[in-house]
Every structure is written in structure tokens, then in C-alpha cells.
Amino acid sequence: MxxxxxxxxxxxxxxxxxxxxxxxxxxxxxxxxxxxxITEGAESAIPMAVVPFAETGNLPADADVSQVVRDDLSMSGEFRTLEPSRMLSLPSRGEGVHYRDWNMLGQRYLLVGETVREGDRVNVRYELFDVNRQQRMLGETASSSLTGLRQLAHYISDKVYEAITGVPGAFSxxxxxxxxxxxxxxxxxxxxxxxxxxxxxxxxxxxxxxxxxxxxxxxxxxxxxxxxxxxxxxxxxxxxxxxxxxxxxxxxxxxxxxxxxxxxxxxxxxxxxxxxxxxxxxxxxxxxxxxxxxxxxxxxxxxxxxxxxxxxxxxxxxxxxxxxxxxxxxxxxxxxxxxxxxxxxxxxxxxxxxxxxxxxxxxxxxxxxxxxxxxxxxxxxxxxxxxxxxxxxxxxxxxxxxxxxxxxxxxxxxxxxxxxxxxxxxxxxxxxxxxxxxxx
Missing domain, CATH: 2.120.10.30 (TolB, C-terminal domain)
Structure with a gap:
């Protein structure tokens, strides 16, 4: 050359x-x-559990919101996400979270939520928890059309990323x-x-x-x-x-x-x-x-x-x-x-x-x-x-x-x-x- x-x-x-x-x-x-x-993750990656969101109503197969969020956080290199098969429970709301279980699994943060279809709209409620401090950090309900579910998932990834790192997310x-x-x-x-x-x-x-x-x-x-x-x-x-x-x-x-x-x-x-x-x-x-x-x-x-x-x-x-x-x-x-x-x-x-x-x-x-x-x-x-x-x-x-x-x-x-x-x-x-x- x-x-x-x-x-x-x-x-x-x-x-x-x-x-x-x-x-x-x-x-x-x-x-x-x-x-x-993904070819290499950071050695200092933060352990985090994204629990599969509960689902109500028929949803597009290619728009699993929690899976998109899990993939987003993993590809950033700053998070090491827990495989769902290793989870001891699958809560969808804060009242179902038992911090001891997630501490035993070595998780620092926890994201739970649920997805509900109402006609042509989908409401997604999610909550982010600090496992060590046993505190709720973030939570809201967001809505999108059926075709906009992936974009909504990227939006949730941005919110979670910024809440933890203090830096705006770029997943959207x-x-x-x-x-x-x-x-x-x-x-x-x-x-x-x-x-x-x-x-x-x-x-x-x-x-x-x-x-x-x-x-x-x-x-x-x-x-x-x-x-x-x-x-x-x-x-x-x-x-x-x-x-x-x-x-x-x-x-x-x-x-x-x-x-x-x-x-x-x-x-x-x-x-x-x-x-x-x-x-x-x-x-x-x-x-x-x-x-x-x-x-x-x-x-x-x-x-x-x-x-x-x-x-x-x-x-x-x-x-x-x-x-x-x-x-x-x-x-x-x-x-x-x-x-x-x-x-x-x-x-x-x-x-x-x-x-x-x-x-x-x-x-x-x-x-x-x-x-x-x-x-x-x-x-x-x-x-x-x-x-x-x-x-x-x-x-x-x-x-x-x-x-x-x-x-x-x-x-x-x-x-x-x-x-x-x-x-x-x-x-x-x-x-x-x-x-x-x-x-x-």
C-alpha cells in the first residue's frame, strides 16, 4: 500500500x-x-439484569422490547447482562422484586416491565432498580404504535443508560x-x-x-x-x-x-x-x-x-x-x-x-x-x-x-x-x- x-x-x-x-x-x-x-466486552462492564417483560395481547415477534434493551446495553460494552435462564424469578413490577435474589446473582442493576397492547397502540411500563442500594431509580409508562416498538425500546435503553452512567444514550x-x-x-x-x-x-x-x-x-x-x-x-x-x-x-x-x-x-x-x-x-x-x-x-x-x-x-x-x-x-x-x-x-x-x-x-x-x-x-x-x-x-x-x-x-x-x-x-x-x- x-x-x-x-x-x-x-x-x-x-x-x-x-x-x-x-x-x-x-x-x-x-x-x-x-x-x-460482539467480539469483546469491557473488563469493567457493569452486571445488570433485564428481566423479560410481561406481555398482554398479541405483539410483533420481531419487537421484543426487553430483548432489544438487553442487546443495546450489551453492545455498548459497559454492561454485562444476565441471561434470563439464570434468573431466579421474573418480576414485572417493583413489588415483585426481591433484592436478595439479585444480590446472590451478583447483579448491580435490575430492569423490569410489562408490555400491554390496546388496539393499535402498545403501552410499555418499565422500572429500573439499584440492587445494592435497594432503590428505584427510574420508572415510567411510554406508548407507541405497533410499528414503533423497536424505536420505543431504544428510547428505554437511552433512559436506562443515562440514569446509570450520567451520559446520554445514543441507541435511538x-x-x-x-x-x-x-x-x-x-x-x-x-x-x-x-x-x-x-x-x-x-x-x-x-x-x-x-x-x-x-x-x-x-x-x-x-x-x-x-x-x-x-x-x-x-x-x-x-x-x-x-x-x-x-x-x-x-x-x-x-x-x-x-x-x-x-x-x-x-x-x-x-x-x-x-x-x-x-x-x-x-x-x-x-x-x-x-x-x-x-x-x-x-x-x-x-x-x-x-x-x-x-x-x-x-x-x-x-x-x-x-x-x-x-x-x-x-x-x-x-x-x-x-x-x-x-x-x-x-x-x-x-x-x-x-x-x-x-x-x-x-x-x-x-x-x-x-x-x-x-x-x-x-x-x-x-x-x-x-x-x-x-x-x-x-x-x-x-x-x-x-x-x-x-x-x-x-x-x-x-x-x-x-x-x-x-x-x-x-x-x-x-x-x-x-x-x-x-x-x-
């Missing part, structure tokens, strides 16, 4: 000569969902990603969206050639991405509810790597309309662009600071790809990465305290994180071909693309490196993930 930015297998450069044929731009049923394979968020399958000896690329556990996947865009660089708007209602509908690259925004699409940038040369500003009013872009790949900012309302970098090198892959205080980007101005930070439109960039010959695709955590990026070490490409103030670097992943990191909106997990068994899959690692799982597609490759914001 090459050591230079221009030869590295990053999509934005190699596919300028491709011509994309767009075949669909509305949501259609997915042919393949993602699968969760979504993933955007690209899948690749062979169909009739042709490549078929799909832009898909799913829940964070890979379920309820839907296709939002199809093409016979690559779709690139999905990015979420701050309100979670739209995606930006790169397409080639006119025979050259262009940047589009796509409203998810309506399917409406808008072409924002179609300048001569490169149009790539969009990133939405925190206020949703502008995009950072990589453009080569003036002869070299540079970072620009586009006002979405007026389409006016302003050049932010000016160097003979390649500047690309911009990422806003979460408070809009400047931006990260990748540049080979030092002789190889490294991560830089520019604190304002007119300020001089500051190099951040010095370890290794290749550091690229930087992403901020939601509080701006850490950055995450692709880091080469001993011939392999890993995901690393760096303390933005101190510069201390930690390598988080151990596979050999990791790329395209995206941080969860609560800052606790990081999703990225990697190689497994000769195919591209998505993998998730906790930002402390203590737990991880994979999300392979049931068919074909899956890559280029983007984690949605938390939308209240």
Missing part, C-alpha cells in the same frame, strides 16, 4: 474518473440488514453507510440508513457506481454526499423524509468530502476548481463559497469543531498525509499529528476534547485518538485495514470500516478501547459509516 495521500485507497481521489449512473433517490426496502457480532440514533453488492456482473452501491443495531435498514439511494462520503445535518433530517450524475463529481443534500435532493456543488474538478457546520447553515467542502484541492466553506442558502486554505499541497477531509471553532483537515504539505487544525478562516493551520508517516480522516468527538483519525503503524492502518490539548495519542483498534471513523454523538463509541474475511464490514469500538463489536452486512461489503446526531 502506498504511503502518499494521492495513492492511498481513499475514495475521494481514485474515483474522479468514474461516471455514476443514478438509479433511485427514494427509500425502498433493504435487501440486507447488518448483523451484530441512526447509522448511514454505503453497501456494495455484485448484481448481474455489475457493482451496485446503496446509501442506506439503519438503527444503531443494524435493524430497520432502508435504501435511500442506488447507483451502479460508488456513492461517497455521507454526512448528517445537525438536525438529523438530511444527508449530504457525493454523486457523479453529470459525469463529474457533485455534492448533494438529501432530505430524508421527502426524498428531495439538491445539488449544491458541481464545480470543475473535484467536489468532495462535505461536512455540515454545527449551525446547519454551511458546508465545508474539498474543491479543486482553482487548480488544487483546497478547503472551502459554502453558505447553503446563497451557494457562495469562500476558500479557507491556500497551499500547493492537497488539503482535504475537513471536519468542523463541534462549536464551530475552526476545523480539522488532512494535508500532505509536510511530505505525507497529516492532520491539521485551522482555528479560523484566516488563521495559519497548525499540525497536530507527528507520530507515523500517515494520519488522515480526522473527526472530533462531540465535546471537542479528542480527535479520532486513521493512523498507520508498522504497515497497518488503525484508528487512533488524540487529546486535542495535550497531543497524547492512543491507538484504539488492532485490525490492519481500518478507515472512515465516525464518533457516536455521546462520545462513547466509534464506528469505522475495516476488512474481515476479505470483505469490508463496519466495526464499533468504545472510545476508551475497552469493548468492540462488528456489523457485517448479510450480503456484500459495507463501508463509509456516519453516525447521526442525537435529536430530542
Amino acid at each position: 502506498s504511503e502518499t495521500l494521492t495513492d492511498r485507497k481513499w475514495w475521494n481521489g481514485r474515483r474522479l474518473l468514474a461516471v455514476l449512473l443514478l438509479t433511485a433517490c427514494i427509500a425502498v426496502p433493504a435487501q440486507a440488514e447488518l448483523l451484530i457480532r 440514533t441512526q447509522l448511514a453507510y454505503i453497501t456494495l453488492q455484485m448484481k448481474d456482473d455489475r457493482r451496485l452501491y446503496r446509501l442506506q440508513i439503519s438503527d444503531v443495531d443494524g435493524k430497520r435498514a432502508s435504501v435511500r439511494l442506488e447507483s451502479n457506481e460508488p456513492i461517497l462520503s455521507p454526512t448528517w445535518s445537525p438536525d438529523g433530517k438530511s444527508l449530504g454526499y457525493v454523486s457523479f450524475e453529470s459525469g463529474r463529481p457533485a455534492i448533494y443534500t438529501h432530505e430524508l423524509k421527502t426524498g428531495d435532493r439538491t445539488r449544491l456543488a458541481s464545480f470543475p474538478g473535484l467536489n468532495s468530502a462535505p461536512d455540515w457546520s454545527p449551525d446547519g447553515r454551511s458546508l465545508l467542502l474539498t474543491l479543486s476548481k482553482d487548480g488544487n484541492a483546497e478547503i472551502y466553506r459554502m453558505d447553503i442558502a446563497t451557494r457562495a463559497v469562500k476558500r479557507l486554505t491556500n497551499h500547493w499541497s492537497i488539503d482535504t477531509e475537513p471536519e468542523w469543531h463541534p462549536e464551530g471553532k475552526g476545523f480539522l483537515f488532512t494535508s500532505d504539505r509536510s511530505g505525507g498525509p497529516q492532520v491539521y487544525y485551522q482555528p479560523s478562516d484566516s488563521a495559519d493551520p497548525r499540525r497536530l499529528t507527528f507520530s507515523g508517516r500517515y494520519n488522515a480522516r480526522p473527526r472530533f468527538g462531540p465535546d471537542g476534547k479528542f480527535i479520532y483519525y486513521v493512523h498507520q503503524r508498522e504497515g497497518a492502518f488503525h484508528i487512533a485518538k488524540m487529546n486535542f490539548e495535550s497531543g497524547q495519542e492512543t491507538v484504539l483498534t488492532r485490525s490492519k485495514m481500518d478507515e472512515s471513523p465516525s464518533v457516536s454523538p455521546n462520545g462513547q463509541m466509534l464506528i469505522y470500516s475495516t476488512q474481515q474475511g476479505g470483505e469490508s464490514v463496519l466495526a464499533v469500538v468504545s472510545t476508551d478501547g475497552g469493548a468492540n463489536y462488528t456489523l457485517p452486512a448479510t450480503e456484500g461489503d459495507v463501508r463509509d459509516p456516519a453516525w447521526s446526531p442525537i435529536v430530542r
